Amino acid sequence: MSQEYFSPKGKSPMSQEDADFEDDVSSRSPPSETSPGTNSMTPAYMTVGTGSTSQHAARLQSMLDQDSGYGGSIAGDEVMVHKSYRATTDNDWRAHSGAIHQLWYNQHRVALGRSINRVVELLRELQSFNAKWPAHYPSVQRPDGAPTPLNRSSTRPSFQHTNTMSADFSASGPAPPLRRAMTSLEDQAVAESSRAAENRPAPEPRLVTPQIEQEFSILKLDLKLGSLHQAELVHSLEKSSIAALLDGKISSSLKHLLLLRDRIEDTSSKVLVTGDLNAGKSTFCNALLRRKILPEDQQPCTSIFCEVLDARENSGIEEVHAVHHDSVYDRNDETTYDVFTLQELEKIVTDNEAYTQCKVYVRDSRTIDESLLNNGVVDIALIDAPGLNSDTTKTTAIFARQEEIDVVVFVVSAANHFTLTAKEFIWAAAAEKAYLFIVVNGFDTIRDKERCQKMILDQVGKMSPRTYKEAGELVHFVSSNAIPMAPVPPGGPGGSGSGSGSGGGGDEPGDDDPKGKGKDKEKLRDFTTLEQSLRRFVLEKRARSKLAPAKTYLLNILDDVHRLAEVNEHVARSELERVTKELKEIEPLLESSKRAKAEISDQVDKTIEETCQDVYDTSRRTINLAIEHAGDHTHGVPYPGLFNAFEYAEELKEAMMAEIAASVTLSEEHARERTVKGVNAIKQLGILHLGNEYSDLSFRPDVMFRRKRDSVARQVDIPTELWDFVDWSTLLQRQEKVAGTGMALTLATAVGTQMIGGYGWMNHALGAVRVLGNDNLRRMILPGLAVAALSAAYYILNQIPQSLPHRLNAKIATQLAEMDYAHVNSTRIAGSVRKVLRFPADSLRVGLQRSVEQLDSRRDETLRIKGESEVARKYFSNLVRNSDHERHAVERVDLDAVPPGTIPPTGLGGH
Ligand SMILES: Nc1nc2c(ncn2[C@@H]2O[C@H](COP(=O)(O)OP(=O)(O)OP(=O)(O)O)[C@@H](O)[C@H]2O)c(=O)[nH]1
Numbered sequence: 031m032s033q034e035y036f037s038p039k040g041k042s043p044m045s046q047e048d049a050d051f052e053d054d055v056s057s058r059s060p061p062s063e064t065s066p067g068t069n070s071m072t073p074a075y076m077t078v079g080t081g082s083t084s085q086h087a088a089r090l091q092s093m094l095d096q097d098s099g100y101g102g103s104i105a106g107d108e109v110m111v112h113k114s115y116r117a118t119t120d121n122d123w124r125a126h127s128g129a130i131h132q133l134w135y136n137q138h139r140v141a142l143g144r145s146i147n148r149v150v151e152l153l154r155e156l157q158s159f160n161a162k163w164p165a166h167y168p169s170v171q172r173p174d175g176a177p178t179p180l181n182r183s184s185t186r187p188s189f190q191h192t193n194t195m196s197a198d199f200s201a202s203g204p205a206p207p208l209r210r211a212m213t214s215l216e217d218q219a220v221a222e223s224s225r226a227a228e229n230r231p232a233p234e235p236r237l238v239t240p241q242i243e244q245e246f247s248i249l250k251l252d253l254k255l256g257s258l259h260q261a262e263l264v265h266s267l268e269k270s271s272i273a274a275l276l277d278g279k280i281s282s283s284l285k286h287l288l289l290l291r292d293r294i295e296d297t298s299s300k301v302l303v304t305g306d307l308n309a310g311k312s313t314f315c316n317a318l319l320r321r322k323i324l325p326e327d328q329q330p331c332t333s334i335f336c337e338v339l340d341a342r343e344n345s346g347i348e349e350v351h352a353v354h355h356d357s358v359y360d361r362n363d364e365t366t367y368d369v370f371t372l373q374e375l376e377k378i379v380t381d382n383e384a385y386t387q388c389k390v391y392v393r394d395s396r397t398i399d400e401s402l403l404n405n406g407v408v409d410i411a412l413i414d415a416p417g418l419n420s421d422t423t424k425t426t427a428i429f430a431r432q433e434e435i436d437v438v439v440f441v442v443s444a445a446n447h448f449t450l451t452a453k454e455f456i457w458a459a460a461a462e463k464a465y466l467f468i469v470v471n472g473f474d475t476i477r478d479k480e481r482c483q484k485m486i487l488d489q490v491g492k493m494s495p496r497t498y499k500e501a502g503e504l505v506h507f508v509s510s511n512a513i514p515m516a517p518v519p520p521g522g523p524g525g526s527g528s529g530s531g532s533g534g535g536g537d538e539p540g541d542d543d544p545k546g547k548g549k550d551k552e553k554l555r556d557f558t559t560l561e562q563s564l565r566r567f568v569l570e571k572r573a574r575s576k577l578a579p580a581k582t583y584l585l586n587i588l589d590d591v592h593r594l595a596e597v598n599e600h601v602a603r604s605e606l607e608r609v610t611k612e613l614k615e616i617e618p619l620l621e622s623s624k625r626a627k628a629e630i631s632d633q634v635d636k637t638i639e640e641t642c643q644d645v646y647d648t649s650r651r652t653i654n655l656a657i658e659h660a661g662d663h664t665h666g667v668p669y670p671g672l673f674n675a676f677e678y679a680e681e682l683k684e685a686m687m688a689e690i691a692a693s694v695t696l697s698e699e700h701a702r703e704r705t706v707k708g709v710n711a712i713k714q715l716g717i718l719h720l721g722n723e724y725s726d727l728s729f730r731p732d733v734m735f736r737r738k739r740d741s742v743a744r745q746v747d748i749p750t751e752l753w754d755f756v757d758w759s760t761l762l763q764r765q766e767k768v769a770g771t772g773m774a775l776t777l778a779t780a781v782g783t784q785m786i787g788g789y790g791w792m793n794h795a796l797g798a799v800r801v802l803g804n805d806n807l808r809r810m811i812l813p814g815l816a817v818a819a820l821s822a823a824y825y826i827l828n829q830i831p832q833s834l835p836h837r838l839n840a841k842i843a844t845q846l847a848e849m850d851y852a853h854v855n856s857t858r859i860a861g862s863v864r865k866v867l868r869f870p871a872d873s874l875r876v877g878l879q880r881s882v883e884q885l886d887s888r889r890d891e892t893l894r895i896k897g898e899s900e901v902a903r904k905y906f907s908n909l910v911r912n913s914d915h916e917r918h919a920v921e922r923v924d925l926d927a928v929p930p931g932t933i934p935p936t937g938l939g940g941h
Pocket residue numbers: 306307308309310311312313314325326327328329330331332415416417418471472473474475508509510511512528535537
């Protein structure tokens with residue numbers, strides 16, 4: 031499609047020069063229907079009117095040809111155009127003005143197209159970044175966290191986001207509830223002096239719910255779940271869920287941007303005529319066409335979209351293409367549609383289930399100045415939509431359709447005003463398109479016209495302020511049924527409709543009444559004014575009707591992206607500050623933890639070694655002492671006399687062994703005490719270095735040594751012998767001290783000892799006899815011997831209680847020494863102590879190891895977050911800059927400005 035105009039069908043007579051020009055242009059550029067491959071980026075031009083000076087037109091054409099449409103040269107060209115092109119006639123002027131409009135339009139179209147491409151790129155990057163680093167969605171402050179006049183100075187406005195964490199930075203005031211991670215607003219507040227804070231106007235939370243709703247238009251998350259408020263939902267959702275929702279929003283925005291790009295690159299203009307059921311949409315379309323093409327009825331009849339197109343787009347043939355369900359319409363592929371005549375349209379349109387839409391190709395024989403379809407500027411598609419409210423599916427389809435069209439003409443019944451669905455539709459369309467064209471139809475039925483006008487305009491003002499601002503151009507009160515229709519060719523389509531060829535509304539009585547005719551004229555005049563406005567809106571102000579939606583959408587999405595980027599830059603920066611601070615804390619902590627781990631391990635080993643050594647030494651000393659001194663006393667065992675000496679010996683042995691066993695128990699008791707001390711020392715170390723992390727193992731000292739008792743003592747078996755009753759060493763020592771026993775006793779003892787101790791006592795006795803001689807012996811020794819024997823016997827028997835313990839003790843000691851009793855028991859006791867101490871020591875070691883590992887992984891994690899935050903900060907600060915830059919670029923595209931060089935010189939017409 032192209033925008034060239036070749037005058038054939040206009041009523042205006044074509045001069046030779048025009049024909050030359052046409053030939054001239056057509057030789058370079060084929061007519062619209064034969065140039066489907068025209069590059070949409072290369073501006074196509076138009077000439078409107080008769081254009082009497084072809085060299086001027088050609089010059090302008092060549093200037094436009096040279097313009098790439100990408101700006102730059104335009105200013106110079108405009109000056110040249112301005113200076114050189116001096117139109118002298120109205121038509122020349124209009125041709126000139128139209129060309130400049132076109133050039134100007136192309137310039138804006140290309141600028142916006144480029145912006146769309148850049149925003150698409152920005153959004154795609156944001157989308158992929160959001161997948162790696164879930165973007166934070168600004169949440170709201172809960173009502174309880176909102177600043178009150180009293181706590182204003184202490185409560186800073188805070189961005190809060192989806193990463194729930196406990197707020198550990200509350201310097202004053204009560205601990206705030208769990209909230210989303212911090213953002214730099216709070217950090218900035220830290221840097222602010224208290225005085226400045228006091229002087230600063232009381233901060234309001236930047237993102238409270240209504241503000242979010244206003245601040246975000248396109249990327250606003252549509253959270254309508256259950257009874258939860260959006261704010262609560264944002265709080266309750268996981269960071270990743272929010273990111274996923276955002277991802278969906280970005281995807282749909284991308285889709286929409288691509289649609290917008292297609293739309294602005296499409297040189298045709300799509301005009302959607304919509305409105306409530308029976309508002310007179312079809313009548314209005316017919317009035318525009320001045321032919322009764324679309325079926326009108328008092329009851330709802332339009333059930334599918336009817337797209338009215340210039341028949342030139344269908345090789346000049348008037349017909350209807352009814353598009354099949356699930357088919358994408360392609361005029362060159364007849365399998366996608368069925369062909370009908372215009373007369374058959376009514377039957378396709380009413381109660382249709384077989385087709386989704388129909389393309390209605392009609393020939394508009396009116397001049398290019400009058401006709402909307404055949405306008406000489408752009409290809410128009412006039413789309414008659416089913417009435418809103420007909421059913422939900424159709425209403426939804428109309429809502430969806432409005433996204434891909436350029437101009438919304440909303441037909442409202444003057445009698446019924448706007449229904450709720452109409453209002454919703456206008457809200458949505460106004461947000462997207464900025465300007466709507468509103469046709470208040472059936473104005474003939476209204477008696478108090480002024481009141482009706484006021485009421486409707488008030489409502490328009492509320493729904494679309496921009497449309498209201500230009501109500502003179504955009505809101506029209508007409509009676510579509512009063513428009514005269516073209517006479518029907520015999521057997522041809524259309525024909526005199528409601529207004530019939532003579533014009534005149536159906537409900538106005540008396541067409542021949544001069545007053546009635548006057549009224550009809552008035553209606554026709556109103557409708558013509560509407561037509562001119564609509565032409566201006568669709569054709570000349572295409573910058574508005576076609577480009578304004580793109581501009582509005584771009585500004586909205588860039589605003590959202592900018593806001594989101596700002597929030598995320600704050601979040602990333604504060605995250606970066608937080609992790610940098612955290613790293614500064616973690617790294618020395620990790621080092622000292624590693625050092626502490628080694629030191630504490632040594633210290634614990636030392637404690638264990640020292641304790642065990644002490645326990646061993648003490649036990650050994652105690653047991654040895656007990657063994658050594660077990661024979662020092664009789665342990666309270668009464669001596670029962672000579673005849674029970676053996677029992678006495680047994681009891682003594684038992685008592686001695688009990689004494690020795692008691693020393694073992696004493697050693698165990700001491701070991702227990704030392705173990706308690708050791709365990710406590712290790713625990714102290716644990717608590718000191720691990721704090722709450724240290725898992726305190728329950729230690730019960732009373733259980734120690736319960737099972738592993740001294741088993742060695744049971745192996746001691748000392749038989750009592752006769753000689754045990756005589757303690758010879760004591761005896762000898764005592765004998766020296768005892769006076770009166772003298773030599774004889776010594777001798778007797780010596781002899782006695784020999785006699786008693788040896789077997790050959792007889793030999794010894796004979797030896798003694800030989801020494802002393804028989805006589806002396808008889809005289810001295812025998813009585814002495816007797817005395818000595820008696821006193822020795824007496825002494826020995828008397829000494830049993832003193833000597834027996836020593837003798838037994840010596841034997842016990844010998845046997846215990848052979849068993850290594852003291853060592854075995856000391857080792858056992860120290861071993862138990864070691865075993866017990868090893869538990870808390872191992873637990874401490876494990877705890878320390880775990881603490882080092884935890885710190886290690888925390889450091890790794892923090893380093894990871896730091897890296898990510900650094901990337902995020904850079905990315906979002908670039909996004910803040912780029913979105914801002916792009917926004918300014920879009921803002922500079924001034925669609926409302928009058929193109930320079932199009933203001934008509936005095937005395938010339940123009941629009
Ligand atoms: N009095 C009067 N009647 C009108 C006017 N415009 C349309 N009508 C009548 O209103 C009825 C409905 O008109 P349509 O054009 O079929 O309405 P529609 O909005 O296309 O209807 P659907 O597409 O089925 O929703 C017809 O009987 C028309 O003649 C008008 O300006 N004044």
